[in-house]
Amino acid sequence: MRLSQILISTLRDDPADAEIPSHKLLARAGFIVKIAAGVYTYSPLMWRVVKKFAQIVREELDREGANEVMLPIIQPAELWQSSGRWDRYVTDGIMFSLKDRKGTDMCLGPTHEEVMTTFVNAQVNSYKQMPVNCYQIQAKFRDEIRPRFGLMRGREFVMMDAYSFDADDAGLDAAYQKMRNAYCRTFERCGLDYTIVQADSGAIGGAGSEEFMVIADTGEDAILFCKGSGYAANVEKATSQLPEAPAGGEVREMSKHETPGVKTVAQLEDFFDGWVAGRMAKTVLYHAAWKEDEAIVAVMMRGDLEINEVKLANALDALTVRLATDEEIQKATGAETGFAGPVNLSEDVRLLADLSLEGRTNLLTGCNETGYHCLDVNLGRDCQQPEFHDLRLARAGEGCPVSGQPLEEARGIEVGHIFKLGTKYSSAMQATFMDQRGKPAPFVMGCYGIGVSRTPAAAVEQHFDDKGMVWPVPIAPFECVVAILDSKRSEQCELAEKLYGELEAAGVEVCLDDRKMSPGAKFKDHELMGLPLQVFVGRKAGDRQVELLVRKGMEKSDCAADEVVAKVLAALGR
RNA sequence: CGGGCCGUAGCGCAGCCUGGUAGCGCACCUGGUUUGGGACCAGGUGGUCGGAGGUUCGAAUCCUCUCGGCCCGACCA
Numbered sequence: 001m002r003l004s005q006i007l008i009s010t011l012r013d014d015p016a017d018a019e020i021p022s023h024k025l026l027a028r029a030g031f032i033v034k035i036a037a038g039v040y041t042y043s044p045l046m047w048r049v050v051k052k053f054a055q056i057v058r059e060e061l062d063r064e065g066a067n068e069v070m071l072p073i074i075q076p077a078e079l080w081q082s083s084g085r086w087d088r089y090v091t092d093g094i095m096f097s098l099k100d101r102k103g104t105d106m107c108l109g110p111t112h113e114e115v116m117t118t119f120v121n122a123q124v125n126s127y128k129q130m131p132v133n134c135y136q137i138q139a140k141f142r143d144e145i146r147p148r149f150g151l152m153r154g155r156e157f158v159m160m161d162a163y164s165f166d167a168d169d170a171g172l173d174a175a176y177q178k179m180r181n182a183y184c185r186t187f188e189r190c191g192l193d194y195t196i197v198q199a200d201s202g203a204i205g206g207a208g209s210e211e212f213m214v215i216a217d218t219g220e221d222a223i224l225f226c227k228g229s230g231y232a233a234n235v236e237k238a239t240s241q242l243p244e245a246p247a248g249g250e251v252r253e254m255s256k257h258e259t260p261g262v263k264t265v266a267q268l269e270d271f272f273d274g275w276v277a278g279r280m281a282k283t284v285l286y287h288a289a290w291k292e293d294e295a296i297v298a299v300m301m302r303g304d305l306e307i308n309e310v311k312l313a314n315a316l317d318a319l320t321v322r323l324a325t326d327e328e329i330q331k332a333t334g335a336e337t338g339f340a341g342p343v344n345l346s347e348d349v350r351l352l353a354d355l356s357l358e359g360r361t362n363l364l365t366g367c368n369e370t371g372y373h374c375l376d377v378n379l380g381r382d383c384q385q386p387e388f389h390d391l392r393l394a395r396a397g398e399g400c401p402v403s404g405q406p407l408e409e410a411r412g413i414e415v416g417h418i419f420k421l422g423t424k425y426s427s428a429m430q431a432t433f434m435d436q437r438g439k440p441a442p443f444v445m446g447c448y449g450i451g452v453s454r455t456p457a458a459a460v461e462q463h464f465d466d467k468g469m470v471w472p473v474p475i476a477p478f479e480c481v482v483a484i485l486d487s488k489r490s491e492q493c494e495l496a497e498k499l500y501g502e503l504e505a506a507g508v509e510v511c512l513d514d515r516k517m518s519p520g521a522k523f524k525d526h527e528l529m530g531l532p533l534q535v536f537v538g539r540k541a542g543d544r545q546v547e548l549l550v551r552k553g554m555e556k557s558d559c560a561a562d563e564v565v566a567k568v569l570a571a572l573g574r
Numbered sequence: 575c576g577g578g579c580c581g582u583a584g585c586g587c588a589g590c591c592u593g594g595u596a597g598c599g600c601a602c603c604u605g606g607u608u609u610g611g612g613a614c615c616a617g618g619u620g621g622u623c624g625g626a627g628g629u630u631c632g633a634a635u636c637c638u639c640u641c642g643g644c645c646c647g648a649c650c651a
Contacts, residue, residue, distance in 0.1 A: 012600055012612070013586045017644055028585095037643065094650075111651070145575085145649055153650090220650090309649090322575095322648070417651070449651070486609050520611035527611095538610060547610095 001478070001511045006044050008515075010525050020218040022460035023150030025469045029528050038147025038155035042453075045477040045529065049456045050158060053475045054137050056189050057160050057450055060182040066133040066162055071115045073139060077105030079114040083428045087291050088319050096141045096155075108141035113425050113447060116163040120443065121431035127167040127441075130433070131175055135162030137452055151457035152220070152413065158453040164446040167435060169422075172444045176420055179448045183212055183416050186450070191472035192459060195412065197223050198233040200310050201419055209419040212450075213412030214458040221414055224407040226400035231407075236310040239390065240407055241399030245278025245302060248361035252376040254343070259373045263338025265303045268364060268373065277303035280364040281357055281377070283340040285324035285332055285349075288316050296324055296332040298345060300353035300386055303364070307354070308393035315352060315389040333368040341366025342383035343374050353379065353386035413458040414451070421445040463552075469530030470552050473572060476509075480568055481531045483513035483522050485538035495561055496537040499546070502565050508572065527551075533568055535559075 009030040017034075018024040026032045031046035042050060058068065077097070080086035089095040089110065096108040109115065120132055140159045147155050164175035180196075187194045192214050199211040211234060213223055224240070225232035233239070262271045265282055269275060280303030288297050297316065301307050313321045326337045332349050333340045342351055344367050357363070362376040379386060396409035426432065426442035435441040451458075456475055463470040473479055480503060484496045496512060503510040511531075513522060519538065526534050526549075534549040544561040550571060559567055 009584090009601090010612090011585055016580090016586070019645080092650080140651090142651070144651095146645095148644085159651090320649080414651080451651090488609075518609055518611085518613055520609090520613075522612090523610080524612045536610085 003481070003511055003513045004515050006511075008043070008045065008525075008529075010528055018150065020149050020152070020461065021464050022152070022218075022457040025460055025464055025528070026150055026457065029469065029530075032150060036155075038144055038153065040151065040154060040156075046456075048477040049471070049475050050453055052477075053190065053456055054158070054160070054452050056474060057137065057186055057452065060186045060189070061133075061135055061160075061162060061179075063185075064133070064178040064182045065131075066135050066179075066182075069119070069134045069136050070138065071109070071112050071119070071136050073109050073141070075107055075109050075115055077107060079118065080107065083114050083117075083425050085114070091289075091319060094142050094144070096143050110140055110142045111447075111449075112136070112161055113163065113421070113445075114429065116161075117425050117429050117431045117443070117445070120163070120165050121426075121429070124165065124433055124443075126434050127436060130443075131164065131166050131171055133162060133164040133175060133179075135160055135448070149218070149220075149457075151453050154453070157451065160450040160452050162448040164448070165443045166445075167433065167441070168444055172420055172422070172446050176418060176446050179418055179446065180210070183418065183448075183450065187212060187214075187415065187455075190455070190459060190474050191463075192415075192455075193462060194415065195223065195225065195232050195410075197225070197412070198237050199417065200234060200236040200314070209417060211412075211414050212416030212418075214415050214455070214462060215410055216413050216458065216461040217411055218461055219411035219413040221412045223410050223412045224394055224396060225410065226403055226405050226407055228405045229400055229402035231400050231402045233394075234412075235394065235409075236308065238394035238407070239392075239401045240394035241401060241404060242356055242392075243278075243304070243398055245304060245356075246276060248279060248363065248376075251361050251378055251381075254374055254376050254378070254382045256367060256372055256374050258371060259339075260371045262373070263336075268303075272364065272373075272375070275364050275375070279303070279362070281342070281353070281360075283342060283345075283366055285329050285340055286312065286321045287324045287328060288313070288318040288321045290318055295350065296328055297350045297352060298332075298340065298342070299391060300342060300351065300357055300365075301391065302354065302356040302360075305354065305356055306393040306395070307391055311389070311391050311393075312352070315387075315391060335366070335368045336370045339366045339368060339370050339372065341368055341374065341377070342379065342386065343367035343377055344369070345383060347384065351384055351386040352391065353388050354391040355388050356392055357386075358388045413454070413461060415455045415458050416448075416450045418448045419446060421447050464530070465554075467554070468528035471530045471532060473532045476532050477529070478511045478531050479509040479572060480533040480535065481511050481513050481526060482535045482537065483526065485519040485522065485536055487514060487516050489539075489541065492537050492539075492541040495541045495544070495546070496535075499535060499537065499561065499564050503568060506565050506569060507574075508565075508568055527554075533571055535564055535568070 011028045014024040015027045031043050032040040137160045166172045195213050197211050199209045201209040222235040224238040265277050281300045284299050329337045365377045367374045397406050400407050423442040432440040460469050482496050482500045484492050500512040536547040548559040549556045
């Protein structure tokens with residue numbers, strides 16, 4: 001391929017709206033062009049990258065016996081209503097929905113569980129036809145609350161989504177493991193440093209899920225991990241050993257004390273001598289929303305610990321939770337913000353508490369009266385008995401739940417996510433097959449996603465330097481470029497053409513930079529675009545000498561023209 | 575959705591406070607000279623100043639509304 005025939009347009013300046021390296025570099029190199037917030041055009045070179053990554057995904061999935069299909073982007077609301085997800089997705093505003101000319105509600109697919117379940121249900125009638133695993137690679141649409149970071153969080157993006165269908169849990173476990181293996185091979189082939197973490201399954205639902213995280217400073221997810229045990233989890237999901245706190249001792253009588261203006265745990269520590277945060281129970285009011293209901297709930301947490309809102313939403317089985325406003329707090333407790341507590345809490349307010357408070361005695365809490373707190377509160381005796389759940393946010397430095405070693409924290413970019421869905425969708429949609437006993441049974445499903453457009457951006461995030469991108473060979477737009485530095489010199493052109501032909505014949509994915517630009521501009525362009533191997537044919541062409549640049553590390557060396565093919569192949573590990 | 579900020583040429587920006595001919599760099603076009611680190615000289619193209627309304631003799635500039643975008647937060651497969 002000749003670069004003079006490819007649309008390439010690099011910029012001298014970073015676009016003003018780019019924050020992170022991959023966004024800046026991809027935009028500056030002209031690989032992506034924004035058309036609306038979170039919506040991008042992919043240039044020819046970027047599309048080559050995406051196609052190459054998609055091909056790796058395909059190969060690894062096909063090795064595990066998955067079938068590629070193409071599902072419709074535009075989907076009827078009816079389908080989503082049948083699984084019960086229409087309301088949640090529309091309420092959250094994440095779905096691009098529209099009406100057709102007849103007024104029927106439709107949407108642009110943010111994911112395809114419903115369509116795939118419908119498809120497989122129509123095709124598969126017997127356990128004998130399973131296992132089945134189908135996938136597709138195509139555009140997905142989500143009206144993100146806040147699109148950002150270029151391809152990292154777009155509103156339209158390319159995704160591979162696969163769905164497995166099995167007759168029982170053992171089948172699902174096997175399918176899940178196969179996909180897990182395929183994912184590992186996929187990301188390894190791309191040269192990405194990734195970690196598999198336990199994850200919350202979110203709106204998709206289901207029992208277990210793991211995320212594949214590319215470790216990068218700019219990652220949007222925080223993960224906690226332990227090198228010793230191998231434990232790794234998204235903070236949304238992570239647990240840790242409960243940090244120690246002083247015991248409350250033998251049960252005492254509750255007492256109420258005036259605490260004017262004392263509202264926070266830190267202020268209470270100052271106010272009550274000898275009472276540390278670990279002996280307090282803070283009560284935080286949340287607004288929770290369900291499909292057709294909403295409520296203010298009270299959540300108790302040990303004073304030195306924090307609430308994990310994802311765990312809270314899961315415990316409540318709520319669609320959303322958010323902190324209550326001051327007005328809502330006043331209305332629910334009768335007191336100003338800062339004085340909520342379990343004591344004298346209205347029976348109408350549901351009371352939850354973290355496991356860290358289970359069995360603890362003589363707590364310091366609020367009592368829903370402005371300017372007062374209570375000492376030696378005992379749950380169940382001085383107030384209603386709360387429902388106990390794990391609601392605690394695990395933090396770096398706390399003990400690993402497996403080894404007890406301190407947990408470490410890192411940032412990650414979620415490039416893949418695998419779920420064991422079970423029968424959530426098949427049951428809701430009455431998608432069944434005949435089992436061995438001749439009885440209809442719901443499919444046992446798994447679903448699996450890879451961010452096909454996000455992963456190359458994550459690769460850039462992990463592989464760049466001050467000069468530009470440094471593409472890993474397997475997903476580079478080309479493996480090698482042969483650049484003519486002075487296109488007016490016939491010996492340069494002839495030698496470059498010859499090397500280009502030889503490299504191509506040797507099976508190297510090579511392009512010829514025959515553009516009419518100054519040498520300096522070509523050097524800069526190739527540093528920015530980051531092809532792994534760069535051959536410069538310049539003034540020593542007459543002596544059959546060229547320069548070979550290994551983009552990673554910017555090692556430049558003189559090279560005899562005769563040795564170019566061998567050296568390139570060696571650098572590519574062939 | 576809360577807080578902050580920004581919309582002026584393809585990109586990056588100045589001009590706005592204090593109303594009076596719409597500018598700069600890069601890119602682009604023409605001609606010439608160049609060719610090892612984003613070449614140089616000369617000439618040139620390109621803008622309803624996001625949109626609507628208002629104030630004014632006169633609005634990029636002041637006021638109101640609106641649309642779009644960015645950042646922080648909330649939220650999120």
